[in-house]
Structures are given as C-alpha cells and as structure tokens.
Amino acid sequence: MNTTVLRGLFLDAYYQVVDNWVFRILLILTVGAVAISFAVGAGDATLNVLWWRFPYTEFGFSDNLLPGEASREIIGYLQTLVIDQIIGLFGLLMCLAATAFFVPNMLERGAADTLFSKPVSRTVLLVARYAAGLIFVTALAAVLVVGLYLGLTARSGLDDATLLWSAPVLVYRYAIVYSVTVLIGVLTRSSVAALLVSFLFIGFNGCVHLSWELRQTVVGRTDQMERLGSERSLRDAEREAARAARLERRNGANTAPAVTPAEPPAPEEPTATPEPVPAPETAVPTPEAATTAPAGRDAPGPFLRVLWRVLDAGHFVLPKPGEAPRIVELITKGDPDVADATARADFDARNAERVEKGLRPRTAPPGPPFDTRLRWGGPWQRNALVSILTSIGFAFVVFAAAAWRLTRIRF
Amino acid sequence: MSAAPTQRVATIAGGNAVVEVRDLVVRYRGKAGGVRALDGVSLAIEPGRVFGLLGPNGAGKTTLVKVLLGLVGGFEGEARLLGAPVGQPNVRRRVGYLPEAHRLPGYLTAWQVLELFGMLCGRDRRWLRARIPMWLERVGIAEAAHRKVKQYSKGMQQRLGLAQALVHEPDVVFLDEPTDGVDPIGRAAVREVIAELKRAGTTVFLNSHLLMEVEQMCDHVVILNRGRILREGSLEELTRRTGAVRIEVGRDGDDLVGLVTVCGQITGSGPRHVDLIADEDGLGRAIDTLRGAHIPIRAITPIRMTLEQAFIDLVTAQGSSKPR
Numbered sequence: 263m264n265t266t267v268l269r270g271l272f273l274d275a276y277y278q279v280v281d282n283w284v285f286r287i288l289l290i291l292t293v294g295a296v297a298i299s300f301a302v303g304a305g306d307a308t309l310n311v312l313w314w315r316f317p318y319t320e321f322g323f324s325d326n327l328l329p330g331e332a333s334r335e336i337i338g339y340l341q342t343l344v345i346d347q348i349i350g351l352f353g354l355l356m357c358l359a360a361t362a363f364f365v366p367n368m369l370e371r372g373a374a375d376t377l378f379s380k381p382v383s384r385t386v387l388l389v390a391r392y393a394a395g396l397i398f399v400t401a402l403a404a405v406l407v408v409g410l411y412l413g414l415t416a417r418s419g420l421d422d423a424t425l426l427w428s429a430p431v432l433v434y435r436y437a438i439v440y441s442v443t444v445l446i447g448v449l450t451r452s453s454v455a456a457l458l459v460s461f462l463f464i465g466f467n468g469c470v471h472l473s474w475e476l477r478q479t480v481v482g483r484t485d486q487m488e489r490l491g492s493e494r495s496l497r498d499a500e501r502e503a504a505r506a507a508r509l510e511r512r513n514g515a516n517t518a519p520a521v522t523p524a525e526p527p528a529p530e531e532p533t534a535t536p537e538p539v540p541a542p543e544t545a546v547p548t549p550e551a552a553t554t555a556p557a558g559r560d561a562p563g564p565f566l567r568v569l570w571r572v573l574d575a576g577h578f579v580l581p582k583p584g585e586a587p588r589i590v591e592l593i594t595k596g597d598p599d600v601a602d603a604t605a606r607a608d609f610d611a612r613n614a615e616r617v618e619k620g621l622r623p624r625t626a627p628p629g630p631p632f633d634t635r636l637r638w639g640g641p642w643q644r645n646a647l648v649s650i651l652t653s654i655g656f657a658f659v660v661f662a663a664a665a666w667r668l669t670r671i672r673f
Numbered sequence: 674m675s676a677a678p679t680q681r682v683a684t685i686a687g688g689n690a691v692v693e694v695r696d697l698v699v700r701y702r703g704k705a706g707g708v709r710a711l712d713g714v715s716l717a718i719e720p721g722r723v724f725g726l727l728g729p730n731g732a733g734k735t736t737l738v739k740v741l742l743g744l745v746g747g748f749e750g751e752a753r754l755l756g757a758p759v760g761q762p763n764v765r766r767r768v769g770y771l772p773e774a775h776r777l778p779g780y781l782t783a784w785q786v787l788e789l790f791g792m793l794c795g796r797d798r799r800w801l802r803a804r805i806p807m808w809l810e811r812v813g814i815a816e817a818a819h820r821k822v823k824q825y826s827k828g829m830q831q832r833l834g835l836a837q838a839l840v841h842e843p844d845v846v847f848l849d850e851p852t853d854g855v856d857p858i859g860r861a862a863v864r865e866v867i868a869e870l871k872r873a874g875t876t877v878f879l880n881s882h883l884l885m886e887v888e889q890m891c892d893h894v895v896i897l898n899r900g901r902i903l904r905e906g907s908l909e910e911l912t913r914r915t916g917a918v919r920i921e922v923g924r925d926g927d928d929l930v931g932l933v934t935v936c937g938q939i940t941g942s943g944p945r946h947v948d949l950i951a952d953e954d955g956l957g958r959a960i961d962t963l964r965g966a967h968i969p970i971r972a973i974t975p976i977r978m979t980l981e982q983a984f985i986d987l988v989t990a991q992g993s994s995k996p997r
Contacts, residue, residue, distance in 0.1 A: 270792030273785075274778070281780035281821070375772035376837070379742045380793040381762035672701075672745045 267382055275394035284360035285398055288353075292406045299413025304420070340414075345407065345428040346587045354436055355461065357402070358443060361395040362457040365447030365664075374673045385665040388444065392661065395440045396433065403432040427590040434653075435583040439464060441657040445664040448671075467580050474577040477570065478643070578642065581653035588636050589646045598635045689756075690717040691845055691876045692724075692741060696750035699736050699900075710736040711748070712900035718893070720844070723867060723877040725891035727884065727980075729988055732897040734880050735773065738847050741878075742770055755844060766795050769838035773849040773880070775830075779823030783814055783833050786822060787840045794841035801840065808836040813862055827854040835863060839870070846870060847878040852886060864890060884981045888912075894980070896987055903987050911983050917976040918956060921946045923969035932966060933959040940976075948976060 279285055301312055308315040368377060368391055378384060407429035414420040442463045447456040562570065595601040613623040636646040699711040711733045718724050728734045739745040740752050743760030752759045755767055777786050784805060791801040809815040812832035814825075822830065831854050838846055848867075852860045867890050870877050881887050887894060888908060895905040904911060917940050922929065925944035933939070936959035937951025949959060956973075963970055978986075 264795060266792050266795060266797050269798070270789050273792075274781070274789050277785060278778070278780050370776055372772060372774045372776035373778070375739070375744060376770070376775050376777065376790075376834070377793075378744055379765065379768070379770040379772075380790065381765035381795065382793050383762070670746075672747070673739065 271390040275390055275397055278394050279398045282360055288402050292402055296409030296413055299410045300417055303417035341425055341428060357399050357436055358460050359457055361398050362443050363453035364391045364394055365444050366451050366453045369451045384668045388665050388668055392444055399436040400433050403429040424594045431586040431590055434586050438581040438583050438653055438657045441660040445660050448664040448667050470576040470580055474573050581656040582649045585649045592636050592646050691720045691755060692718040693753040697752055698749040709900050714902055716895060720876050721874045722893055723871050723891045725887040725894040726880045727894060727984055728897035733900040734897055767844040769843035769846040771834045771838040771848045771851055775834045777822050781822055782819045784818045786837055790837040791840045796841045808840050811866060812836045828856055828859055831855050845876045849880045884984060888980045898988050898991055903991060912978045912980055915976050915978055917948050917950045919946050919948050919974050919976050921971040923971050927968050932962050
C-alpha cells in the first residue's frame with residue numbers, strides 16, 4: 263500500500279467526519295465551552311465574568327482562602343467532574359452514537375461492492391473507518407481541552423499543563439469502546455445493534471470493575487480491621503501475661519515459693535514479637551486474600567469462591583478505561599509515595615503560611631482505608647502497565663476479530 | 674479441484690485471455706445443501722472486446738463478476754483475471770467496476786468521489802486532477818461536480834458510478850446494469866463511452882437486462898441460466914436466421930397474404946410487407962406472382978431472430994427461469 267492510498271483513505275475519513283451533523287453540533291458546543299473559559303476567569307478573591315467581578319463568598323466559597331486556592335480547586339473540579347466524568351461518559355456516548363454507523367454503512371450492499379473491488383485490503387479499509395471515529399473524537403477533545411487550557415491560562419492565569427492529559431484520556435476511552443462498536447457493526451451490519459451493544463458493553467464493563475473494586479474495598483477494609491484487631495489483642499495478651507508474671511513474682515516474694523520444677527519461669531519481657539505487617543494505608547488486597555479467609559473469618563463457599571475468581575478474571579481481561587485518569591495522575595505526579603510526601607510538604611507549607619497570615623489551619627482529609635492508586639511496579643490489580651496493556655490488548659483482539667470476520671464475508 | 678463436469682469453454686480468447694474461468698463452482702449455504710450459484714462455468718475472453726453477460730434473475734451473472742473481482746471467495750475451479758489469480762491487488766488496480774444498485778459515499782462531492790476511488794487504485798492526485806474534469810464532462814455531471822452525492826438523483830449517481838469505474842483508466846471494466854435509472858440521453862452517452870472504451874482497446878464486461886442495449890454494444894455474448902452457460906458466441910451466431918424472408922412492397926392496399934400463401938408458410942404480414950418461409954422455388958414463385966399483379970417490390974431480406982427472442986427461446990427451452 264502506497265502513500266497515495268493512505269492519503270486517499272485519510273481524506274475520506276476526514277470528509278466523513280466533517281460532514282457529520284452531530285460532529286458539527288458537538289463542535290459548536292465545544293467552542294462554546296471554550297469561549298466561556300475565555301469569558302469567565304477565576305481571580306484570587308473574585309470570579310470575573312467579562313468585566314464584572316463577583317466575590318467568591320457570593321457563591322458559597324469560604325473566605326478562608328489563600329490567593330490561587332479557589333482557582334486551583336476550580337481546575338481540579340473542571341478536570342475530574344466536567345472533563346473526566348461528564349464529557350468522559352456522556353460525550354463518549356454521543357460520539358459513539360454519531361460514529362456507530364461508519365462501519366455498517368461501509369458494508370451495505372452496493373457500497374461494499376464498490377469499495378472492496380478496489381485494490382485495498384478489507385482490513386485496511388476497516389482500519390480507515392476506525393480511524394475516522396478516532397479523528398472525530400480527537401478533533402473534539404483537542405479543541406475542548408486545548409481551548410480550555412488556553413482560556414484558563416489567558417483569563418485566569420492557571421497554567422496547569424496536566425489539564426492537557428484529558429484529551430488523550432478521552433481518545434483512549436473512546437478507542438477501546440469503539441473497537442466493540444466496530445466488531446458488532448461487522449457482525450450485524452446494523453448501526454442500531456452496534457450502538458446498543460456498545461452501550462451494554464460500557465454498562466457491563468463498568469459493573470464488573472465496580473463490583474471488583476467494591477469487593478477489594480470490603481476485603482481490604484476487613485483485612486485492615488482484622489490486622490488492627492489482632493495486633494491490638496496480641497498486645498493486650500502480652501500486656502496481660504506480663505502483668506500476671508509480675509503479680510506472681512510479687513506474690514512469691516510475700517509467701518512461700520511453690521514453684522514446680524517442670525514449670526518454666528515467667529518471662530520478664532514478652533518473647534513473642536508481632537509479625538511485621540504492612541502499613542494499612544499501603545496494603546493491597548490480593549486475589550488470595552479475596553478467596554482465602556484469614557483465621558477467625560468464615561471461609562467463603564464454593565459459589566462465592568468461583569464468583570470471586572470470575573470477577574478477578576473479568577477485571578483482568580476487560581479493558582479498564584476508567585483507570586485512565588489514575589494513570590495520568592501517576593504520570594504527572596510520579597510515584598504515589600513521593601507524590602504523597604510532596605503533597606504533605608505542600609500542605610504543611612500552606613498551613614504554616616495560613617498561620618502566619620492569621621487564618622485557620624486546615625486539617626488533612628482522611629485517606630482511604632487502603633491505597634487504591636496505580637503504580638508501575640505494583641501487583642497486577644494495581645499495576646498501571648497491566649491496566650494499559652490489557653485495555654489496549656482487548657481493543658486489539660476485538661478489532662482483529664472484526665477484521666477476520668470481514669475478510670470472510672461474501673458480498 | 675472441481676468435481677463438476679467441464680462445460681464447453683467459450684473460445685472467445687486466443688492465448689492471451691483477459692478473463693479465464695474454468696470449471697467454476699460457487700455454492701451459497703442454505704437449506705437442502707445450499708444453492709449452486711455457479712455450476713461448472715468455463716469461459717475465456719480476449720482483450721478489447723465488449724462482452725455481454727445475459728441471464729434471468731438468479732442465473733449467476735453477478736456472482737461470476739464478483740468472483741472475478743475477488744469479492745466472493747471459497748469457490749471451486751480456476752478463475753484468472755489479466756493472467757493472474759483473481760483478488761490480487763496489482764490486478765484489481767487495472768480493473769474498474771460499476772456494481773448494480775451501487776452506493777457512493779453521500780458525504781463526498783462527485784469530484785471527491787473520483788479523487789478517492791482513483792487514489793485507492795494508486796493514481797496520484799495530480800494525475801487525477803488532470804482527468805477528473807474530462808470524466809465528469811463525459812458522463813454529463815460536470816455542473817454538479819462540487820455537490821454532495823447525497824443530493825444527486827439516481828440517474829446522476831449512475832453516471833458518477835460509471836465515471837468512478839473508469840477514472841483510473843483500467844484495462845478491464847465490469848459494468849452491471851450501467852444504464853439503470855439513466856434517461857435516454859444519458860443512455861446514449863453511456864453507449865458512446867462504451868464505444869470509446871472499445872476503440873481504446875479496453876475490455877468491457879457488460880451485464881444488462883436491456884437486451885437491445887447488449888445487441889447494440891456487445892461483440893460477444895454468454896447466456897447463463899441456473900449457474901451454467903447455455904450458449905455463447907458472437908451476436909450473429911446467437912441471432913441466427915429464422916429461414917423466413919420479409920418481402921416489402923411499394924404500396925399498400927393489396928392482399929399480399931392471399932397472393933403468396935400458396936408459395937410457402939406465412940409467418941407475419943403488414944400493409945406493405947409479408948413474412949414467408951419458403952424454399953428457393955417458392956420464393957421465386959412469390960416474386961413472380963407479385964410482379965404479375967404489378968405490385969412493386971422494394972426489398973427482400975432474410976429475417977434474423979432478435980437477441981431477446983433467442984434469449985427467451987433458450988431459457989424457456991432449458992426449463993424454469995425462476996431464480997433458485
């Protein structure tokens with residue numbers, strides 16, 4: 263395949279996207295959102311709408327703020343709530359709805375005959391349609407994220423480049439789900455079926471990961487409680503034994519000794535030291551922890567054991583687009599432990615600054631019962647590389663199945 | 674490879690056949706063991722011909738074309754196009770195809786359609802830009818070149834379909850119902866394009882139900898029915914003489930039938946003609962009788978079958994022409 267063919271396919275994808283009316287509507291909405299970021303600015307103490315200034319207190323924000331704190335919070339909300347969650351889900355669904363027909367339309371009788379008689383392999387043509395979907399989302403995500411970044415930088419002075427990561431995250435999420443849309447499009451040649459199954463897949467995938475996460479949270483919290491409980495009871499038992507020994511020695515000194523030769527002398531200090539346990543905030547529940555009960559807990563029945571295994575397998579095999587923001591956090595902030603230390607130091611410095619300025623110091627929010635963040639070298643459940651590879655691998659396998667099926671269709 | 678009996682190989686080609694098919698069998702899965710869309714078809718076509726493929730609905734015409742274009746795989750037998758096994762990209766680059774009831778991307782303009790399909794066939798943009806206006810002009814849609822295809826009428830889409838099949842200047846062109854939905858002026862333009870292709874030495878594979886068009890355009894014809902070749906040959910071979918002659922006279926009002934009925938078998942008549950099956954003596958007597966009655970004879974011509982007659986006779990003689 264030469265560059266002329268590639269260029270032709272790219273132009274075709276571009277024209278298909280640009281002609282799409284949903285794309286145009288979304289583009290107008292996106293440009294509107296960007297325009298708002300240029301019109302509305304977050305100052306140190308006021309929200310600036312065009313040339314009007316409104317103090318933050320009018321919006322229920324605390325006046326107990328350092329310069330720049332409100333704007334930093336606004337950026338955080340914008341990234342997590344607006345871009346990652348609202349646009350990451352509803353925008354994704356809209357984009358899927360607008361692009362689900364790309365493949366079925368190509369496979370309609372008459373269209374397929376014309377296209378597949380050309381000297382280009384069906385797989386390449388399918389890749390071109392997939393690329394058209396990616397162009398659709400990439401263009402919108404780029405306009406939105408880069409526009410917002412420029413708007414926030416120009417209007418509010420918030421030069422936070424991590425915001426730019428939202429664009430590849432949106433494309434990454436879409437690329438994974440769109441592979442399923444393509445497969446169903448090839449299998450059924452129906453846009454409606456492709457769209458419905460894609461929505462069902464998003465729901466199913468979300469349910470599997472949510473169930474797994476809940477299970478991990480329950481296991482992690484229970485393990486943590488048990489660990490804390492056993493540590494405490496061990497310490498209590500040792501303390502009790504030491505007290506009993508002291509009491510016995512004191513009694514022995516006051517009365518006649520009645521020590522039997524077979525009885526070992528009571529220890530002065532506790533000889534048994536507790537097993538070193540990982541710090542609760544860094545403990546990661548493992549599949550073994552999920553399927554084997556520690557002492558004192560009822561072992562799960564065979565049904566539950568199978569269910570947990572299936573859930574583990576599902577979590578491993580299915581793509582994890584929801585973990586993308588956490589991967590970005592890992593990329594931008596580095597190792598979580600280092601990031602924690604940096605955040606803590608930053609927090610302490612800010613509090614010191616607060617005290618100097620006569621403001622109330624802030625208390626740190628309580629952390630999670632155990633660490634759920636991804637690491638590059640963590641166990642597979644919390645490994646960023648595994649998350650990326652399994653997600654991309656899933657999309658690749660699904661797309662390869664679609665391409666394989668397409669090559670076997672008689673038109 | 675094939676267990677199907679070898680049919681007559683259409684001997685249209687010499688040694689350098691553009692299309693070569695031998696014992697081709699295509700089965701479609703279905704009830705009761707499926708359907709044989711093609712059942713041992715063998716033919717060969719030499720370059721520069723306009724080749725007509727005829728047959729009732731479900732005869733296997735489109736399947737044969739799709740096998741040659743690599744759109745239908747899993748067949749038995751041998752199929753070669755331009756000397757190479759079908760489906761190879763370097764061969765398909767030299768082929769143009771206008772499918773029946775085709776659909777072109779509605780989001781593109783006519784210009785963009787020709788540019789896209791030309792580029793997919795390996796022609797670069799500059800080469801295409803020099804030729805696209807000519808093709809748009811030839812199929813009569815130059816004025817609508819920059820309108821979206823979704824705004825086109827059926828006839829305009831058909832014309833554009835023809836242009837997309839030809840824009841990369843292929844050596845072989847497969848046209849499936851090229852004049853479907855096209856107005857009479859457009860049909861004449863399509864016929865002219867096909868005639869030009871023939872003059873340029875391009876092989877044209879024409880699939881049409883309009884037998885008059887096939888008669889006007891094709892050199893050679895193959896009639897397919899129920900997946901098998903019923904008949905092949907030149908138009909003259911297919912539209913053989915019926916044995917009847919038409920005697921045309923210079924005036925009307927005479928009882929032509931009453932005068933010549935004793936000379937042979939009357940097969941038709943009109944105010945100024947009579948159709949007669951007769952041997953040489955009978956024909957001579959008929960001429961003498963008409964002259965004796967002072968009726969001026971304008972012409973005596975042998976009557977040939979039309980392609981339509983030949984087609985219907987062949988298909989009905991074989992049995993049901995209903996699709997299987």
